[in-house]
Amino acid sequence: MQEQFRETLALKEALKHFIEATEELNRSYTALKEEVKRLSEELSQQKNLLKAIIESINDGVIAINREETVIASNQKAKELFGIEDGKKIHTFLPNLEGELEFYTIDGERKVVKVSNFPLKQDGKEIGKVVVLRDITRERELEEENKRKERLSAMGEMAVTIAHEIRNPLGSIELFAGLIRKEGDPEVKRWAESITKVVKSINNLISNMLIFTRPLHVEKELLELKEVVEECAEAATHALREKGIELEIKGKAIRAWADRELLKQAILNLLINAIQAIEDRGSITVEVGERENEAFISVTDTGCGIPKEVQKKVFDPFFSTKKRGTGLGLAIVHRIVEAHHGRITLSSVPGRTTFTIYLPKDGEDSPRHSP
Ligand SMILES: Nc1ncnc2c1ncn2[C@@H]1O[C@H](COP(=O)(O)OP(=O)(O)OP(=O)(O)O)[C@@H](O)[C@H]1O
Ligand SMILES: [Mg+2]
Incomplete structure (x- = not known):
């Protein structure tokens, strides 16, 4: 009996130890679980931080x-x-x-x-x-600087040539005028032709001189879409002749610019776009804004500009056209530069876009700037 009692007591004692050990194990397990949870949270935080850094x-x-x-x-x-x-x-x-x-x-x-x-x-x-x-933007700036250097060298040459040509041209115009008054009808007609040619040479020289003289920029706050619409109207005939659709997109955006100069720039881009389209096609002019700039882009579905040609299109006298003077884009460049803006070009066959960017804080810059 006593033996049995001792055994029960020992069993009880063993059970007590077992329960205590189980409880201890449970506690350790919970602590371990918490540690694992804490470590995985830490790991996931580290992972998130690394991801955030890389992103x-x-x-x-x-x-x-x-x-x-x-x-x-x-x-x-x-x-x-x-x-x-x-x-x-x-x-x-x-x-x-x-x-x-x-x-x-x-x-x-x-x-x-x-x-x-x-x-x-x-x-x-x-x-x-x-x-x-x-490095697109850096490359654009580099190209822009090279372009400016070339333009200023050509500008100096243009002034010399312009002076050399303008003087004899003045005499030719004067004599042609005299002949027109005096000569017989046929001679008069020749004289008229001479006067016309002289006028177009003079025009060319004036365009050339745009690069050499400071441009007189008279800024006003312009509704860009309105200016684009005026240019589109001026190009209506040429557009219709080639069956080209013109779409004007974008919201109302205002920027400080010289109305006549900006029109001249947009019109030059439009004419180039029209000339690039062989037969039928479309031109899209978009007005928009990006960060601190307003932009006007002209996109055509024409022939595109090969990569090696793209570098030269803003050079004065660079033209691939039979009757082109190659001054159009050089003038656009000059006008944009005088507005402290920039112009970019992107082209693949069937899609060419020229984009003029104008600074939105243009009102802070002087109204009359070179
Ligand atoms: N939208 C365009 N699509 C394809 N080529 C273009 C486009 N715009 C310009 N070019 C190319 O750039 C060249 C230079 O253009 P730019 O307007 O300066 O001169 P041009 O059009 O040839 O002559 P001008 O403007 O004096 O009549 C063009 O001869 C043409 O090769
Ligand atoms: Mg042109």
Whole structure:
């Protein structure tokens, strides 16, 4: 009996220990669970922070493994090249070093600098980090500066030529005038032709001189769409003759500009667009705003401008047309520059866009500026 009692007591004692041990285990388990939860939250926070850092970089960032498969990429890389994780990098990017120039589906030119760095983990190279930097704007500025240098050199030459030609031209005009008064009818007609030619040469010289003299800019607050509509009206005949549809898009936007000069610039773009369309086609003029600029873009469905030609179109006297003076775009450039604006060009066969950007804070700049 006593033996039985002792056994029960021992069993009870063992049970008590067992329960205590289970409780201890339970406590440890809960603590461990909490620790795991805390660690995974910390890990996920770290991951989110890393992701936020990579997403905040204004460059495209791609990580690839040794097999050149994309293991991570940020949004910017996806926007620039449609990069997808899990795919081979060469399906998107032929070279991992150098400069890449291409056109987006919207016909917008992009220049991207590609560079790569070793991706190391615990001192071991496990792949590469590829960085894509959008240098389109920098490239545009570089081209703009080169263009300005060329224009000023040509401008100096133009002044000399203009003076040399204008003097004898004055005499020719004077004598032709005298002959027109005195001569017989046939001679009079010749004299009239001479006067006409002299006028067109004079016109050409005036256009040339636009590059050399400070432009007199008289700014007023203009409703850009209204100005575009006036230009469209002036081009009605030429548009109708070629069966070209013209669409004017965009909301009402106002900017400070010289009405006559801006009209001259838009009209030059419109005429070029019309001339670029062989037969039928359409032209879209859009008025809009972007950050601190207002813009007017002229897009045509014409022949397009080959890449090697694009660099030269703003040069005075550059023309691919039989009867072109090659001064149209140079004048547009000059006018835009005098408004402290800028002009960009993007072109693929069947779609060419020239965009004039005007600063929106134009009211702060002097009304009469060179
Ligand atoms: N919308 C366009 N589409 C295709 N090519 C264009 C367009 N605009 C300009 N170009 C090209 O740029 C060249 C220069 O244009 P620019 O207006 O300066 O001179 P032009 O039109 O040839 O002569 P001008 O304007 O004096 O009559 C053109 O000869 C043409 O090759
Ligand atoms: Mg032209």
